[in-house]
Amino acid sequence: MGSGHGTELNLTLKVWRQKNTKASGSFETHQLTGISTDMSFLEMFDVLNEKLIHEGKEAIAFDHDCREGICGMCSMYINGRPHGPKNGVTTCQLHMRSFKNGDTIVVEPWRSAAFPVIKDLAVDRGAFDRIIASGGYVSVNTGNARDANNILIPKDAADEAFGAAACIGCGACVAACKNGSAMLFVSAKVSQLALLPQGQVERKARVLKMVAAMDEEGFGNCTNTGACEAECPKGISLENIARMNRELTSAALTYTK
Amino acid sequence: MSTGFLKTSVGKKVLMGLTGLFLVSFLVVHVSLNATIFMMDGGQTFNSGADFMAHNPVIRIVEIVLFAGLIIHILQALTLTLANKKARPVAYAKIDGAANSSWYSRSMGILGSLLLLFLVTHLSHFWIDTKIAVFKHQEHNTYLEMKEVFSHWYVVLIYLVGVIALCYHLLHGFQSAFQSLGLNHKKYTPLIKKVGVWFSIIVCLLFAAMPVCMFLNIVQ
Known part of the structure; x- marks a missing residue:
């Protein structure tokens, strides 16, 4: 599967956190180590959420369902582009091999008055x-x-x-x-x-x-x-x-x- | 239906496209007439053309329609821009616009504002003087006025900036107008896009050549 099969990445993640629709959100920075390039972007978020839960913190809310690119539920705005840097794929079909070791990744929710943020990265x-x-x-x-x-x-x-x-x-x-x-x-x-x-x-x-x-x-x-x-x-x-x-x-x- | 149609987002697009194409048709007339300065006849052809444009009653009426079209195009753009700002109340922290669209397609408002500023300068240079002459039933040598106006380097610079703004505005606007009118077809859209690019470049090169050639005394 391309370059870097089996290699691991250390990443800085800037994630939008927002308590609810009415709250004004802000970015939260997380350091991630040992992220496999074979993981999907959402699996990387699963790892981050496991870590947060172990630390007694609140997991990041994000939408996902089928994780095979057909349901239309995942919705992250990654480094300035919806569904991230690859064309023709949803966030769940985006893999960590599309990123480099040491990258900073900015993750935001869809921003639209018609899509109010429910929580963190999940929008209505x-x-x-x-x-x-x-x-x-x-x-x-x-x-x-x-x-x-x-x-x-x-x-x-x-x-x-x-x-x-x-x-x-x-x-x-x-x-x-x-x-x-x-x-x-x-x-x-x-x-x-x-x-x-x-x-x-x-x-x-x-x-x-x-x-x-x-x-x-x-x-x-x-x-x-x-x-x-x-x-x-x-x-x-x-x-x-x-x-x-x-x-x-x-x-x-x-x-x- | 009509008022209802113009209130829909599609109707507003159609109006932008129609007025835009109408303004494009004006550019064809304007650039063709002005290009007669390159006939090197001391502005004779140009002045007789300008005289016709200043006195012909049909052109007078078209001029009013032209200003109406321009005002509709500007006001509509303003309304739409304000509505679009409301559609995204919280801005993205990071946007990679270059990944999915051209900078000038995303900058039509800025390019249009530059054009409007240029237009005010341009009209105050030529249009107002011509109007005053018509009202006073005086002879007006537009060619000599052009020579005078374009003898200053900073005026030439302002015109070049205006023409560059026009070029990029047209590069997106020409083909965009057809799309807004629903005139998209596998057979013809590639042609429309090509014509749009060549139109923008040729018209703007011609417009740019006028002040430059006059400043450099190539046209005498």
Whole structure:
């Protein structure tokens, strides 16, 4: 596994500590020795937390779940970048071999008015859930499962929809954006349904509702810097944002209800 | 719908893009007309062009629309910037912006502010005098005025800073406007980006050449 297999690192960690949403947080510095380069970033945090617990101190709160890069729960802003220095990976898939012995690593939570800090590095991404609930679905009659080929979908449309659907809703786009905009997330969710025949019925209402919900949550405005696309662990494309701009403009011009 | 649309974050982007592209179209006219100073005819073509621009009624109306577009572009940018500041109340301690975006795409506000400062200087140099001459029904030799204004090195320097700010503002703004309007396509977006880069460089080199060549007496 690359260079330095089995070697160990001594690191300085500057971690954001914040008691609760209302408290104002600050950085706490920790020295770590003997960190294996084979560890994931979260495993390094597990080691640090074990150490803190042994010392009778409070463990650092951070979000994680699957630890295999598909759930979208982990959310650390590492050395100035969401999910750390590697492209196309979540924090749980970031390994300590990406760091050098003696490095100082600054770890912060996602910083966004729409993602209030719950504690330390854990933020509340409920804003994303509320945006999805506002229109990120298709209404279908339940009943027997339909034949898979009942509705024909062109391969390129299916591929593009799948590309958009790869979004795991981690919020790195918001964290990366200098404006704290959620456009990449919302556009991925709008796109995956707008591209498929099943999504046509609610197409116009959906984009209007979801953009309204996004604006209500207090996210910033997109200035097309492309930072979101560059930092997205799932490679969601800026084309989705352009598509949402088209969808919203056309819906605003023609939707009558 | 219209007011509702312009209140959405997408609508605001669309308005920024539309006004931006409109201002770009003005740059084409402005740079083309001014480039006639390089015809080396003592400013004859240039002055007749400037005279047409100062008196033609259609241009007069377009001028008002142009100022309206500029004001909308500026006010909208200001509103959006303030809203964006609110969207991140606690700043990051460490940001590695270079890892994911170009510095000028992140500095549109600063570049735009520089442009606005430059524009005030620029209008006070030429536009106001031309207006006064039109109102007094006097002949106005804009070419000679240019020669006079650009005989000072510090003025040339201010113009160069303004043009550099314009170049970087356009490098991001040109292609960004198309993206905001939803005009993104696998076939055409690479072309739009290329055109945007060449447009920014050519227009700004031409604009920069004017004060420099006049200062160095290359254009006489």
